[in-house]
Amino acid sequence: MNSQYPCPNYSRLMIRIEQFVEKTIQVKYPWYEFHDELLELVIELDTAFDFKLQYSAYVKAMLELIWRNTLDGEVNIDQINDLSFKQIQQGFDRFKPDRNKELKAFHRLESRNRETLVMYLDNLIGHYSKLLFVRVDLAYLKHKQHKVDVRVFQQDVRELLSFIQDGDRCFKDLEGYAWALEQGEEKGFHCHLLLIYNGSTRQKDYYLADQTIQRWQEITEDDGYGFNCNAPKHKNQFRRNDSLGIGMIHRDNDREVQNAINTCSYLVNPEKANQQLRVKLHRMRTFGTGSYKRNHRRYRDRGYSLST
Structure with a gap:
């Protein structure tokens, strides 16, 4: 064309x-x-x-x-x-039948992704006495979105994930992570990112989220921006309702653990069909987690499974 x-x-x-x-x-x-x-x-x-x-x-x-x-x-x-x-x-x-099949396939995939994420979090929480949960939403400035097609978006996310996997700078002491790619009417292409740090070595969750956003801005050459979910004002809104699921999460506190699972599950929500990608590269992934290797010496069974 x-x-x-x-x-x-x-x-x-x-x-x-x-x-x-x-x-x-x-x-x-x-x-x-x-x-x-x-x-x-x-x-x-x-x-x-x-x-x-x-x-x-x-x-x-x-x-x-x-x-x-x-x-x-x-x-x-x-x-x-x-x-x-x-x-x-x-x-x-x-094309209505194809659209209906598309929505059903999205719901099935998001449900499987949610199960994968919950199991991943269950393993990590069972491995550490405390973990620092950091959440950021990464997108592009509205007046810059015309410069961003799905290829640019994928490349920017790949570059960010490479820094995460290398433990570069603010990603040092990172024990786990998860990401989900979406497309919204206002935000355009965007990424929900969860970072999980060893709570014994990292405490400043707002700082780590802010540094992640700054890295995203570097990658996108200032075309991108981010929302820091770990900002005190944002956290206080959930703390008042006893539903805070980010920041320091202690394994022996069942409420904190369940809140963390509920909060992180937002990354993969079968009900967010209006946020699915309408255009993708061949075999393009829209969700992923870091790898998890259980160390039996350190692992402690908490007595119940979060995946049920």
């Missing part, structure tokens, strides 16, 4: 297309400026399309519309504009 138009905000475009297709399928009559919005999305998708990427079902519905109205490599805007609302609606409607 061609590139005669300016590059769009990739993340926002995919979500707008998904919303447009869903609305077109559901309504009985076209809304005001239906064709104007349709042609705008067609032109932007024509610019952004990459055959090496995998797209969600409703983005594929729009792509099929483009392909059916392309001649000699150029999308025929006039031809699309002449299509009736009913014709376009019927074309989109054929």
Whole structure:
């Protein structure tokens, strides 16, 4: 497809297309400026399309519309504009079964990922008397999101994970970690990151989260930003409700442990279908944890399993 138009905000475009297709399928009559919005999305998708990427079902519905109205490599805007609302609606409607399968697959995958994460946390908590839980959300500044496609996002996350795995700077004494990639309407491509430190050697959770955000900003050349979940004000909101699950977590405190599990489970939530990636690279992972190797000499059974 061609590139005669300016590059769009990739993340926002995919979500707008998904919303447009869903609305077109559901309504009985076209809304005001239906064709104007349709042609705008067609032109932007024509610019952004990459055959090496995998797209969600409703983005594929729009792509099929483009392909059916392309001649000699150029999308025929006039031809699309002449299509009736009913014709376009019927074309989109054929993708409803694929969309339903997509949502069910997402729910199954997130459920499995949650089980994996809970087991991983259970092992770590059983291994250490206390652990320092640090949470950050990493994204891109709104006015910079147009520079970030899924390839840039994946590369930035990979670079961050390489620093984590190497125990570089603020990641020293790290005993475990987990990450999840998402795509939201406002935040665009973003990463939820959990860092777990040995509580006997690390105490300053706000500082460690802040340093992680600074590393993200370095990686993204200041196009990125982060939210520090370990900020005192944020933690106090949960402490008042006795639901604080980050900061120092002691193995012998059942409330702290359960709060930590509940908080960390947010990384992989089967109910967050509106946050799934609408475009991915082939075999691109959206969730992962560090490896865990049990040291039987240090491991202590807490008498119950968090995975049940």
